[in-house]
Amino acid sequence: MPEMDNSINIFALGGLGEVGKNTYCFESARSLILVDAGVRFPEANLPGVDYVIPDYSYLRDNRVKVKALFITHGHEDHIGGIPFLLRMIDVPVIYAPRLAAALIRHKLEDHRIKDKIEIKEVEDGDVIHIGADFTVTYFRVTHSIPDSFGLCIDTPQGRIIETGDFKIDLTPVGPNFDLATLARFGSEGVDLLMADSTNAEIEGYTPSETAVRSGLKEVFEKAPGRIIVSTFSSNINRIQQVVQEAVENKRKICILGRSMENVVSIAREYGIIKIPDQSIVEDADIKHYRPNEICILCTGSQGEEMAALSRIARGEHKHVRIMPLDTVVFSSNPIPGNGALVDRLVNSIVKQGADVKQNGLAFSLHSSGHPSKQELRLMLRLASPRYFMPVHGEYRMLKLHGEIGEEVGIPHDHIFICANGDILQLKNHKITRGGHIPEEDVYIDGNDIEGLSGQVMRDREEMKSDGIVSIILTLNRSNKIIASPIVYTRGFAAGVDTHVVRHAQIHAREALDKCLARRASPEDIKAALKLEVERYIFRKTSRNPVVIPLLMMEGNH
């Protein structure tokens, strides 16, 4: 066997140069394992796009090698891509921590994908062998969702640690970070560390989750009327802390917002969160209690217009409106880009006479789930890797994280700042750069769960003004049409009547038939459809939306 065949290829399909759609691949001659399969939530300039997922073409092209998907934790940017991935290829088995496994099952039911995929629950210390090439050990970390783990991936060529998302919370709500095991891996020898870069711009230490408790306590002690707390629906530890305060202060708890109701119900079922039955109240029954006997826990801390808090603030919720003595707590920080939305929501609530409490320096109502610089240094010291690849972050975060690596003594040429698709090759405990896997953003319209609405938008400015047009069609393996092209538009010039859309579909179908007649390749088909639809739309509307053809191949799962 030639030497090259022994090396382990390491690359990301998502997670580098972005916060989201984490999808890391580890490939030997015989096998490929995936770590996480996430979505990214689109920037505000992607109208009509609900999720962004990676281009899974490389996985489709190498589908026989794909042996397993390992999930580190249950956040959407680590599991949200699973339904789309499973449409593309058969993954023999998914390993996931208990809470993540439950959330994945729920998600697959939503997507009506259930059969054939085996989900195995893992616990701290579990070791999974994938042939002779990969041995994966789960070690517990602390993060803003319970049941979060890092992975130690042993291969014949060397050892890799992929941290998953983490903070080093020394006084966590829930189990401790397994620092001793991490230190043991480090002292045994780690070749490559891949670590979370999200907060690499922040000096010092991310405050502990328990530090939020005193801020909550103060709110609960002083609030004259109802308390409405909005936070991330997956932040079970936060929700647990709010629940404890509510119970201690003899307030009933009402949970509002679909995603929070889901996650809390799953977490209760698994014993990950404890809420006494008698403390829970339905929204319709709130009126039977005095205001100072009520605590509402809801989604919408990012100002999302369709989330519970915004609906309450707009007076659109059936049972709950803002009342003058309410205290509304944002147990969250606005994610960059959401500031304006949050401000608008806060203003509307304040106008209605309620008191709003936001996280601040003096008054801690939120703590990030990601490690600041001091924790990154500690991770690097404990893992003590020979090579370092910052992951999970925008380019500037990866770069700063790389500098932290240098600070703690990793040689500059042992630090790899990579883009999605860049290949690192691990061979005999040495790492070199390999080639590049083609990768692109794929845009998903979640309202139409069956449809993948886009691919590659190189010109976002253009899209912003003229919207997106996506063409979706499905062929079987013999290139027969299973579903004729359907055209969706998002953000496309208002007032366009369905006539244009319908005729665009007809033009697309004609172009497709011509392609099939000349046995065109899938790439040719997509190019031809794109050209035909672009031309037609420009002719009819003088507009130039981004046109994205998407070809689904039947029978891939």
Added chain:
Amino acid sequence: MPEMDNSINIFALGGLGEVGKNTYCFESARSLILVDAGVRFPEANLPGVDYVIPDYSYLRDNRVKVKALFITHGHEDHIGGIPFLLRMIDVPVIYAPRLAAALIRHKLEDHRIKDKIEIKEVEDGDVIHIGADFTVTYFRVTHSIPDSFGLCIDTPQGRIIETGDFKIDLTPVGPNFDLATLARFGSEGVDLLMADSTNAEIEGYTPSETAVRSGLKEVFEKAPGRIIVSTFSSNINRIQQVVQEAVENKRKICILGRSMENVVSIAREYGIIKIPDQSIVEDADIKHYRPNEICILCTGSQGEEMAALSRIARGEHKHVRIMPLDTVVFSSNPIPGNGALVDRLVNSIVKQGADVKQNGLAFSLHSSGHPSKQELRLMLRLASPRYFMPVHGEYRMLKLHGEIGEEVGIPHDHIFICANGDILQLKNHKITRGGHIPEEDVYIDGNDIEGLSGQVMRDREEMKSDGIVSIILTLNRSNKIIASPIVYTRGFAAGVDTHVVRHAQIHAREALDKCLARRASPEDIKAALKLEVERYIFRKTSRNPVVIPLLMMEGNH
């Protein structure tokens, strides 16, 4: 053998309820080992006292059991008591890290104690067996002097970790903290953690020693004339950083102040600090260089009146005076109590036209060597002890450190806030409180290195107004007088002529003779001398100084 005999007694003769004179004892039925033997620098209200040491009576009474002294690092509050300890008892062997060993040898030469004591140098990972009862493993920590270690003490009854002084500096100057070994001890099981409490009042993380570099860099880039840097003489890493800046900025280095000259010369000899020969200049030769070619490194950062910087500021130094374009850097923080002294010194320097740079929030010129709360939490997590005894700190620091222990989940009744002399008993991995060893402060007048000038001052206010009178005498083992009583006074009413002192000596001698005639015990002798001299002085001067008899027994070393 009765069960009690198997237990390990753990107690401090110094270091609890005070920052200084660290002296920790670990005692089995057969053996006693000591960890550190430090001095405390006296508070401003102890006129004439240069050091405070523990009362070594318990060790003297159990001298046959004392098998070894283990030194964690070379700071005075950990090694300063050695000459006094060795006057009292034979310690068969001292184990010390290289730099500490060199400093101890130098100190013993100063004290003219050299023979008979074996000093063995230890390195990271060294394991020392003391019979079957104690196995001591050195593990490297980071601190403000190089070659600092923590100890893992294994006994048949359980494992103890004594951290020594430490911070968890993730980007240290010099070798790294051996976190992996600490984590391994923790995962194997630690029964008792004894950890440094000095900075237990400070939230967050103590900045890295390397963080000081940028502050120094700014000073060196902007200083128009000479740069005079004062810092702690033992802070070799700081001195190394100043030296590097000086060399990079083409300045010659002149080292002033006896203790700094000593430590630097020893550290250079051992290769712990690197200063190119051609970068060093004698004080007499400074005048041959332009001001911007000179960097003076000196003692006196605490405003000590006899240290180099104060002498320079007062114009008393032979070759160096403050000049208008000088930049004087205090690479230190004033130790509580020294603030006024430092302020006075700064004012005097500024008056002479020099620029003074002190450590501040915006401008980092100093970093503590002790761990803040976040590091204490991390230490507790890594060591993961069943029981916890905060050491090395004032009572309030021990208490706060205890609360941190509770924060990370150690049960309240497994946390022991002890005073010097309090005994903890370790038996079969369980710890209970034992009795109490008598212990008292012993006051030393360092100007008279052979004389121990004091013991127990219960009434400091009294002493402050009327001073201290100490009576020193030496007997041999047959209670024959080797040195007749000598009376020293410190802070005793000014203007008292030597007549009173001389006559106090005569009275003391008479009292001593009477005691010896009736074969009085040493305790009786001390009581009789104290009473006699107190009475005489009060009669003659109407003053009531604290009178401290000190009985030296000849032939103890």
